[in-house]
Amino acid sequence: MSLTLQSAARLLDEHHLLREIIAGDLWTLDASQVDDADKPFADITYDTRTVNTGSLLCCKGRFKAEYLDGIDTHGLAAYVAETDFSSATKAPGLIVNDVRKAMSLLSAEFFGRPQDNLTVIGITGTKGKTTTAYFTQAVLNAYSDGKCALFSSVDNCLDGHTYVESDLTTPESLDAFRMMRTAVDNGMRYLVMEVSSQAYKVDRVYGLTFDVAGFLNISPDHISPIEHPTFEDYLYCKRQIIANTKQLVYGADMAHVDLVQQDTAVHHVTATSFALHNEGKDSGTAANTIAWPSDDAHSAYHIAIDGIDLGEYHLSIDGDFNYLNAAAAVSIAHAAGVPTDATNALHAMESVRIAGRMEQFRDPQSNTIAIVDYAHNYASVTALLDFVYERYGAHNPRITLITGSAGNKAYDRRKEIVKAAEKRIHNFIFTAEDTDTEPFIDICMEMQSYITVPNMTSTVISDRPTAIMNAVYDARAHADRFNVLLIIGKGNERWIKDHNKHVPFEGDDHIVERMFNLSNGN
Template sequence: MTLTLQSATRLLTDHHLLREIITPERWTLDATQIEGHDRPFADVTYDTRTVKPGSLLFCKGNFRADYLDGIDGKGLSAYVAETDFSQTTGATGLIVNDVRRAMSLLSAEFFGRPQDELTVVGITGTKGKTTTSYFTQAVLNAHCDGRCALFSSVDNCLDGHTYVESDLTTPESLDAFRMMRAAVDNGMRYLVMEVSSQAYKVERVYGLTFDVAAFLNISPDHISEIEHPTFEDYLYCKRQIIANARALVYGADMSHVDLIRQDAAAHGITATSFALHNAGRSSGTPADVVAWPSDAAHEAYHIAVDGTDLGDYHLAIDGDFNYLNAAAAIAIAQAAGVRLDETAALHAMEPVRIAGRMEQFRDPQSNTIAIVDYAHNYASVTALLDYVNERYGARDPRITLVTGSAGNKAYDRRREIVEAAQQRIHNFIFTAEDTDTEPFIDICMQMQGYVTAPGVTSTVISDRPTAVTNAIYDARAHSDRFNIILIIGKGDERWIKDHHRHVPFEGDDHIVERMFAPAAGGAQQRSDSAQPSDAQPSVTQDSATQASVGKAE
């Protein structure tokens, strides 16, 4: 489908977004009065640097008139904005009430509405989105011969097997529809995508209806002046996925679950619940899909759907919460059309690994395990420590947590990470994480000030490689104890964001591998519970200097 000035005007009018069309000669609502109104746009963009002849430009965010200096010489055809820029450019202006909504609608149209050719799955929640997305993609790929695309906070995959590091949890709408078109052209039939609260806050998925939406869980997060002013706003934004879906999968034991059920009923969509219980469906909140341990060590889980036991599942990613994510993935896959008798497809999630998530390493020089993970808020830190207690509590481990927190946003995380951990660990090492303009040391000192539990030591080492190294040396100095070092927040990322720049960084996992390398030489193997798998979809970057872009959410 082609997009012209006339068809764009019609679409914006239908959605009550168009205010007027402005040129240096006239103001009008009738696109046919503009020369070239039926000429297809050659491209759509929100970056003035990529404008070419025939482009339609979206002037979003803190856009300034001086960004348009010289733009007519590039052949700009038209722009969409909330402000009249006719004093700066002779291009036709589509003046709208909400440029982000307009960008989503018009981008979908420009790329031929690729979402209509895909079964689109959207997954939201405070934690577990990425793991559940990878599990779901693995099942759908097995179901449809590798024709499932993925948009995640770690990687994007447009052909079912090639993974490229992503920029945002949920892409900008224009980028999302461009990638959807590429996925369709690559023969993809399904798309699994993470949907952040910010995606609804800033209209990245406006006009997009999900065939299946999953709402995994909710807990306070992303509360700040530049994200969500309150928890209510955070939850409300996430709930919008229900209003824009044809079917819902939700966590039966999540907070505010009654509200979620009411949303589904109000919008007339089917809802399937999932849960993690100790003894199957007979325990806890009844749910449609249930996972429960099949052995005392929690090394495998049964999963049942509507009382039908699907047998044992043994995941490559450890942790009870990941079996909850597996139950969610099966519920999602079933809602997307996978039959329960497709055993091989349902078990395709078992070998999946995600770089930087629950990666474990053993030190040959001491009785120490290091775990590298993306945990970064109260819920995820609590889940990680629950796992440590479940697996290793009987060995009375001495636990060190290496952590920081993001700058200029989500200020509540700083206190909550400390509160989640301080009664359950022995030592904090506060260090650099991503920031915009806040000095690392200020964030670390603030977090250290929240430590009140008696007997818990804390250290501030703002240089992250030094912090990780010191944690390992400290564990070796206490070799009379079993030590666990938890290094959280960065996963396998190869940069630290400092004053708007991505500064190359070795990576937590690479530092641990280097420090744990046997004295005689050779690479240190990850622990038995975290051996690499050939089916691993996300591969750790090989070079600390490889260009990458930070996640905004």
């Protein structure tokens, strides 16, 4: 379906977003009074640099009139904005109450509502979104012969097998619908996408209804002036996925589960739950899908749906919490139509590995294990340390945490990371992570100030490669102990964000491989 000024105005009016149309001296609600109102737009964009003949421009964010200088020479057909820019362009303007909501609706329409040709699955939660998304895609790919797309915080995949690094956990709405269109054109039948709290905060998924949504868990995170002012606001934004899905899969042991269950009742959403029973099949909270260890070492787990044992699962990613993610993925895939007897498809997630997530390396020169992971908040650091003590606790490990925290946002993480770790480790090394304008050293010094354990060893080394190298040398100097180096926050990313620029970076995993002289990884 082509998008025209007239159809765009009608759509916006239906959603109570249209204020008026301004074309020169003409102010109207009737698009037919505007020249070329039935001429299809050639493109839709939010970037003035990509405007060409026939483009519809969405003026989102802190848009200024000067951004339109010379725009008419590029052939701008119309613009959507919350402000009248008729003094800067001759193109007609669709003046709206909320340009982000308008952009989402118009983008879906421009790209022919590709979501209608996909089973769209959204996954939210404080931790585990990416791993669960990859597990779910693996199952659906196996079930559909490679016809599942993926939007994640690590990669986007539009053809079932080619992965390209992503910029956002949840893409801008215009980009998301463009990618959905490509996925449909590539023959995809399913789409699994991570849905961040910001996606609802800034309307990146406005107007999108999920066929299945997964709500994994919730804990305080992303609290800052530019993200969520309070935990209540963070949770509220997360909960919006419940009002915008047909089916919900949720963690039976998640915090505020009663509120989530009330939401499902209010919005008449079919809901199923999943849980991890660490001490055996019948040792935990009742849930539709459960996972429980099949041996004392927790090296494998059984997963069952509604009492049907799906067999034993041996994941390629360590950690009990990843078996919980696996239970979530199985439950989500089942809700999306994968039957319990599709054994090969359900077990497809066993081979999934995600670069930078629970990657383990052993130093041949010392009794040292290094784990590279994306852990970046209280919940994920706690889960990581739980795994270390469960797997290596008998060795009385000497644990060093190499960590930083994001700049200009999520200020709560800085204290929470320290709080999660300080009574369970032997040494902190604070170092650079991604930042906007805050100096790395200031963030590191702030995190160091939150240590409350007397005589805790801590060091600030703002250069990240140097910090990792120092941790390795320190471990080798304590070769009489079993050492665990936890290098968190960056995973396998090959850049560090500094003053809004991506500065090339070797990568935590590559630094460890180089220091351990591992030519072929772990």
